[in-house]
Amino acid sequence: MDKNQATGLFLISALLLAYLFFFAPKAPTDKPAAKPTTTTAAAKSATPVAAAPLDSTTAARTLGTFATAAQGTAQQVQLKNENLTVTFSTKGGRIEAVRLNKYKTFFGQPFDLLDRQSAQLDTRFRTTDGRTVRLSDLYFQPAGDAQPVAEGEQKGQRVTFAADVAGGRIEQVYTLLDNSFQLAYNLHFTGLNAVLAQEPLTFTFIDRVRQTEQDRKQNRNHSTINHYLASGDRGEIAEASEKPEEVKVADPLKWAAHKHDFFVAGIIAEKQFSNGQFNSVITDEDPTFIKTLTSTLTIPAADVEQGKASFRFYFGPNSFNILKDVAPEFDRNVYLGWGLFRWINRFIVIPVFHFLEQFISSYGIIIALLVLLIKLVTWPLTYKTYVSQARMKVLKPELDEIKEKYGDDQAKVQSETMKLYSSMGVSPLSGCVPTLLTLPILFAMFSFFPNSIELRQEHFLWAKDLSSYDVFIKLPFTLKWYGDHVSMFTLMMTASTLLMTWQSNQLNTAMQGPMKFYSYLMPIIFLFVLNSYASGLTWYYFVSNVITFGQQFITRNFVDDTKLRAQLEANKVKNKDKKPSGFQARLAEAMKAAQEREAEAKKPGQAKPKGNK
Numbered sequence: 016m017d018k019n020q021a022t023g024l025f026l027i028s029a030l031l032l033a034y035l036f037f038f039a040p041k042a043p044t045d046k047p048a049a050k051p052t053t054t055t056a057a058a059k060s061a062t063p064v065a066a067a068p069l070d071s072t073t074a075a076r077t078l079g080t081f082a083t084a085a086q087g088t089a090q091q092v093q094l095k096n097e098n099l100t101v102t103f104s105t106k107g108g109r110i111e112a113v114r115l116n117k118y119k120t121f122f123g124q125p126f127d128l129l130d131r132q133s134a135q136l137d138t139r140f141r142t143t144d145g146r147t148v149r150l151s152d153l154y155f156q157p158a159g160d161a162q163p164v165a166e167g168e169q170k171g172q173r174v175t176f177a178a179d180v181a182g183g184r185i186e187q188v189y190t191l192l193d194n195s196f197q198l199a200y201n202l203h204f205t206g207l208n209a210v211l212a213q214e215p216l217t218f219t220f221i222d223r224v225r226q227t228e229q230d231r232k233q234n235r236n237h238s239t240i241n242h243y244l245a246s247g248d249r250g251e252i253a254e255a256s257e258k259p260e261e262v263k264v265a266d267p268l269k270w271a272a273h274k275h276d277f278f279v280a281g282i283i284a285e286k287q288f289s290n291g292q293f294n295s296v297i298t299d300e301d302p303t304f305i306k307t308l309t310s311t312l313t314i315p316a317a318d319v320e321q322g323k324a325s326f327r328f329y330f331g332p333n334s335f336n337i338l339k340d341v342a343p344e345f346d347r348n349v350y351l352g353w354g355l356f357r358w359i360n361r362f363i364v365i366p367v368f369h370f371l372e373q374f375i376s377s378y379g380i381i382i383a384l385l386v387l388l389i390k391l392v393t394w395p396l397t398y399k400t401y402v403s404q405a406r407m408k409v410l411k412p413e414l415d416e417i418k419e420k421y422g423d424d425q426a427k428v429q430s431e432t433m434k435l436y437s438s439m440g441v442s443p444l445s446g447c448v449p450t451l452l453t454l455p456i457l458f459a460m461f462s463f464f465p466n467s468i469e470l471r472q473e474h475f476l477w478a479k480d481l482s483s484y485d486v487f488i489k490l491p492f493t494l495k496w497y498g499d500h501v502s503m504f505t506l507m508m509t510a511s512t513l514l515m516t517w518q519s520n521q522l523n524t525a526m527q528g529p530m531k532f533y534s535y536l537m538p539i540i541f542l543f544v545l546n547s548y549a550s551g552l553t554w555y556y557f558v559s560n561v562i563t564f565g566q567q568f569i570t571r572n573f574v575d576d577t578k579l580r581a582q583l584e585a586n587k588v589k590n591k592d593k594k595p596s597g598f599q600a601r602l603a604e605a606m607k608a609a610q611e612r613e614a615e616a617k618k619p620g621q622a623k624p625k626g627n628k
Contacts, residue, residue: 078153079146080181080210087154094161094172094191094198099330101191101198108155108176108187110136110198113330115278120227121472121480128280128330133223133304138202138314141212153178155187164190171195183207196331197341202314203322211320215289215313222273222280222308223298229483230547233465235305237276240293242310243269243344252295252308260295271310272329274348277468277482279333282312283342285325289313332468335365352462359459368469379475382551386558393453394566401570409580410435464552477503481551502546504553511560512538 074085089106095116102112111131118126127133139149155176164173171192178185183206190199204211228234239254245267252260254274268288272281294309318324329341339346351360367388371381390397413435421427464470470481478485487503516535545553 074152077146078148079142079144081142081146081148081153084153084155084178084180089154090157092157092161092174094174094189096171096191096193096195098194098196099191099198101189101330103157103174103176103189105155105157105176107137107149107151107153108178108185109138109150110189110328113280115331118278118332119472120225121229121483122227126227126278127225128275128278129222133225134280135221136219138216138218140216140316140319141214142210143212144210145212150185150187153180153185155185164192166190166192169193169195181207181210183210196329196337198328198330200326200328201322202319202324202326204319205322208320211316213316215315216319216324218282218288218310218312218314220271220273220280220282220308220310220312222310223304224273224275224306224308225303226305227278228276228471229480231305232547233483234276235297237274237350237466238306238308239274240271240295240308240310241274241348242271242291242293243342243347245269245287247343249344249347252293254295256295257297259297262293264291264293266290268312270342270345271312272345272348273308273310274333277333277471279329279331279338279348281329281341281345281348282310283327283329283345284314285327286315286318286323289315333466334468335361336369350462350466352459355455356459356462359455360463364459364463368467372469377475378470378473378481378551379478379554382481382555383558386555386562389456390559390562390566393456396453397563397566398570398573401567402574405574460552460555464549464555467551470549470551475550475554478550478554481554482549484547485550485553496543498547500546502550502553504550504557505542505545505548508545508553508557508560509538509542511557511564512541515560515563 074082078085087105089104091111092103092105094101094103098116100112100114100116101110102114103109104111110129112127113129115126115128120126129136135151137149137151139147141147155178158175158177161172161174164171169192171190173188173190175189176187183204185207186201186203186205188199188201188203192199202216224235224238226234236255239252240262241249241251242262242264243249244264250262250264252262268284268291270281270283271288271291271293272279290313292311294307296307296309298304298307314324327341329338329345331337333349335346335349335351338348351357351365364385367385368381371384372378375381375384414432417428417431417435421431465482467482472479473481475481477487484498484500484502485504486500487506488501490499490501493499513535516538
């Protein structure tokens with residue numbers, strides 16, 4: 016590894032660290048949401064509290080003509096398919112709990128995305144006499160048990176809740192099709208125009224997110240609210256913020272989604288919501304919960320009165336291939352990086368990954384094969400980098416001679432070195448440019464592995480969950496910047512990287528001083544940075560290092576130093592009368608000017624220019 020490659024490695028590592036600390040925790044939007052107002056304010060965690068039944072006197076005073084539906088006994092009704100078990104309460108005719116049938120928490124418990132302790136969904140409206148009525152204040156009657164329904168070729172179940180109030184009727188209809196994660200919902204007010212204020216209804220979703228994954232911090236930092244406007248713009252709450260966050264949107268919206276790391280609870284309007292407000296608060300009082308998310312959306316009154324208030328709930332995995340068919344831009348709930356990195360993950364990594372999983376059940380082996388495929392595709396770049404290193408090695412005698420001849424005159428050393436490179440047809444940047452071209456793949460992987468639900472709870476060797484860190488040894492204490500565990504995949508990755516660095520430095524003795532120190536320092540830094548990162552990622556980089564060793568061994572057999580020397584000598588003859596390229600000429604001119612300034616400064620009685628030491 017020569018000075019130029021080392022500089023490139025150092026810059027790549029610095030960029031990677033900057034990406035980890037400043038970009039990875041949240042997903043930036045491609046376009047700002049139209050007219051949103053974002054503020055931060057101290058707010059208390061909103062805790063779902065079931066409303067106590069109202070006695071007749073209180074009900075009459077609070078609900079007026081709607082009090083006739085305020086008495087009753089709450090009952091539960093369920094809709095169920097292969098994916099979901101949705102429990103409703105006749106008190107409010109609303110969703111009370113959602114269980115994902117095919118998933119469990121990291122701790123082995125049934126996966127309840129929502130339940131009575133963690134969530135509350137409710138709708139409220141205003142009456143002409145100034146009262147506020149919530150659907151949760153009213154008791155609804157289910158129209159018998161869940162009824163079979165068919166929509167096209169799809170079959171499913173439907174349940175209808177109705178309440179006869181104020182001379183009219185409120186009806187709520189829920190439909191769950193087979194093998195679906197979506198629950199259709201229709202809200203219809205009939206004969207209530209005279210008692211309803213012509214104001215939008217307000218839908219509220221309070222969601223106390225439980226810790227369901229191994230890494231509490233990642234679980235919390237990946238939980239947020241995303242939303243999509245009717246204009247096509249997107250927005251979100253800063254997911255990694257430790258402060259209470261609030262976002263107000265004054266324009267119509269199509270959907271809002273509460274993202275729980277690997278799962279989503281969202282609502283999509285078939286028409287649109289008038290506006291919305293979203294809040295996020297860190298929850299620390301109860302260790303069971305990690306964050307409270309609240310969405311408040313307004314529903315046009317005319318849609319409810321005309322039977323056009325139709326929505327779809329999505330309760331399911333945060334999987335790109337599923338979400339892309341739910342609603343426009345709904346797949347953005349899966350964070351795949353920004354810009355070019357997202358495109359690499361979407362159109363290259365995910366398709367290859369899903370192709371391989373059709374034939375291989377072990378995701379650790381799939382990751383290894385993914386590395387192999389990427390390494391084969393990028394081998395021409397790797398080969399070019401190795402040839403550049405070999406050229407520098409062949410030129411080492413001339414480089415040493417220049418250093419010995421001009422000693423401590425660094426400006427002259429650099430000038431003569433550039434002349435040598437030019438005459439021999441060697442580019443000092445050719446070693447690091449191929450490495451820089453592979454940088455987008457490197458960044459793409461940092462987004463893919465921690466956010467891929469396909470790796471969630473997938474075992475490989477000692478790792479229990481490839482989407483989270485592997486715990487080879489649990490420490491009885493916590494080390495700052497490191498954690499309370501030892502990730503063996505991270506140790507293996509670090510050891511192999513240090514070995515590669517040592518091998519490169521042995522082959523390139525020109526590497527000296529600070530650059531040699533930095534080449535060993537960066538792997539040590541990543542030992543700390545990646546100890547709590549997804550084990551699938553550190554396994555990926557360990558396999559990548561192993562394959563790189565193999566590539567170097569094979570490539571070395573194709574590169575003959577004698578032939579390379581002959582080629583450089585031929586270049587020297589060919590370039591004898593050739594003028595330096597524009598870049599080389601400008602660089603040589605800059606070095607010459609620096610030499611002249613330095614010579615001028617050394618003249619007796621000459622003042623030293625400012626800025627020189």
